[in-house]
Amino acid sequence: DAKTTQPNSMESNEEEPVHLPCNHSTISGTDYIHWYRQLPSQGPEYVIHGLTSNVNNRMASLAIAEDRKSSTLILHRATLRDAAVYYCILHQLGGANAGGTSYGKLTFGQGTILTVHP
Amino acid sequence: NAGVTQTPKFQVLKTGQSMTLQCAQDMNHEYMSWYRQDPGMGLRLIHYSVGAGITDQGEVPNGYNVSRSTTEDFPLRLLSAAPSQTSVYFCASTQGAAYNSPLHFGNGTRLTVT
Numbered sequence: 001d002a003k004t005t006q007p008n009s010m011e012s013n014e015e016e017p018v019h020l021p022c023n024h025s026t027i028s029g030t031d032y033i034h035w036y037r038q039l040p041s042q043g044p045e046y047v048i049h050g051l052t053s054n055v056n057n058r059m060a061s062l063a064i065a066e067d068r069k070s071s072t073l074i075l076h077r078a079t080l081r082d083a084a085v086y087y088c089i090l091h092q093l094g095g096a097n098a099g100g101t102s103y104g105k106l107t108f109g110q111g112t113i114l115t116v117h118p
Numbered sequence: 119n120a121g122v123t124q125t126p127k128f129q130v131l132k133t134g135q136s137m138t139l140q141c142a143q144d145m146n147h148e149y150m151s152w153y154r155q156d157p158g159m160g161l162r163l164i165h166y167s168v169g170a171g172i173t174d175q176g177e178v179p180n181g182y183n184v185s186r187s188t189t190e191d192f193p194l195r196l197l198s199a200a201p202s203q204t205s206v207y208f209c210a211s212t213q214g215a216a217y218n219s220p221l222h223f224g225n226g227t228r229l230t231v232t
Contacts, residue, residue: 036221041226043122043210043225043226044208044221045223046220046222087161107160
């Protein structure tokens with residue numbers, strides 16, 4: 001299974017941009033890159049996902065390298081509420097086919113603990 | 119909007135006891151799944167379902183049973199609890215195939231088995 005590598009922790013100051021890197025050198029052509037974050041005592045929260053092109057949404061931007069072996073989650077202006085564990089995940093199509101569909105499995109690694117300083 | 123609701127929030131069991139962790143979603147999502155989260159291990163998939171009446175095993179299914187009789191509910195059963203099942207359990211749902219659809223997670227059930 002393709003795996004991701006993220007730094008254990010990163011720090012940022014409030015209102016500054018944050019670039020969270022993720023390496024996935026064994027990514028396959030059909031793997032989607034997903035980012036989730038988890039605040040203390042809460043379930044993971046979806047942030048963004050993409051396949052090949054860079055993606056933007058109201059929460060963040062996702063920059064994907066041309067060879068797709070790495071990606072970067074960009075928080076344009078960090079706030080204290082962005083302090084969380086950020087997971088970079090490759091979504092692999094797989095699992096048993098059931099009813100004509102297949103369920104892709106998300107494998108969560110260790111993530112990056114982001115600390116935001118006021 | 120309730121989203122994904124998990125009950126109970128906390129539970130303490132003795133070895134050998136059984137219990138059911140409840141999960142309900144009100145978004146009419148087809149796909150539901152259960153994960154466990156342990157320190158240093160990330161989240162690992164236990165079981166998943168692609169629709170009512172259809173379930174399958176994930177990465178760590180041993181010791182757990184599931185069923186999906188309705189679209190809304192996806193309970194996780196521990197038939198004979200073991201200390202190794204001490205963990206935080208998360209239920210998630212998604213509308214489409216999860217590779218291209220966001221997962222919506224509940225806030226978890228923290229289980230301790232003594």
